[in-house]
Amino acid sequence: MAAICNQKGGAGKTTSALELAMALVARGLRVRVIDADPQEASLSVWLRFFYPEGLPEADRKNLRDLYFEPEVTLQDVTFATPYTGLYFTPSFPDLKDVESKHPAGTETLLQYHLRNGGDDVDINLIDCGPGLGPLTVSALVAAHDVYIPVQAGSGLDVRGAAALNRTITTVQQRLNRELRVAAVVLTDFEKSTLARQIGHTLAKAYPDAVILPARTNIRIGAAQLAKEPLRTFEPSATTVLDYDLGARILFAQVQA
Ligand SMILES: Nc1ncnc2c1ncn2[C@@H]1O[C@H](COP(=O)(O)OP(=O)(O)OP(=O)(O)O)[C@@H](O)[C@H]1O
Ligand SMILES: [Mg+2]
Known part of the structure; x- marks a missing residue:
């Protein structure tokens, strides 16, 4: 079970969550x-x-209902998609209420539900929003692994990375000792000195994480407009191969 997390907006969290899921x-x-x-x-x-x-x-x-209504189960908020094997738990409307109203037990709620009923699928992936508020914390409490997508083309946000690390360390110390940064995904990756430097810096910062490049594909936006993952919109894209490799490395032990 993994949380895809980076409080920086537009880092490639959603793309990575969906394309990794499709690869799996x-x-x-x-x-x-x-x-x-x-x-x-x-x-x-x-x-x-x-x-x-x-x-x-x-x-x-x-x-949202999972956080606010005790009788709602994970199965009640899990729905089939057009892609066999892919299930989806939607967030709308008003998931932001969780951040503003902070219902009792928010931090451990997702962990509770994933431990009690999360095994109806082989793998759970949590696509976090661009923040380090209660929703992201509850995802980090629920997860074993964190994957951090970083836009390889736009330089490292050092202060943002430090804030993310503080949050991860706090969750590790107080709420979830198992949590580890298992992967850094270099999204929108093109061979360049900057991308290489970012890769090296992140490899040093997260020595136990796999560093996975996900190459640039300008059609990802068009795929979203067509309401499709890149994998079905443009199956031959090199980025699809990158997520395949990531899925093989990160889930080598999980068999269908
Ligand atoms: N490999 C890639 N090549 C080109 N563009 C990419 C790639 N990965 C992501 N993008 C683009 O970067 C933008 C941000 O991606 P995405 O929505 O996945 O980020 P996010 O971290 O989920 O953002 P938010 O913080 O708003 O949730 C999107 O327009 C997406 O199409
Ligand atoms: Mg997103």
């Missing part, structure tokens, strides 16, 4: 992507998923 699904695994991003423009806005036939609108629950 292509290997025959069942994967749930949990949209823990309270922004209006999160993955829930464009990824297609299906409510069960005949489910009344009032019963269409989402991640």
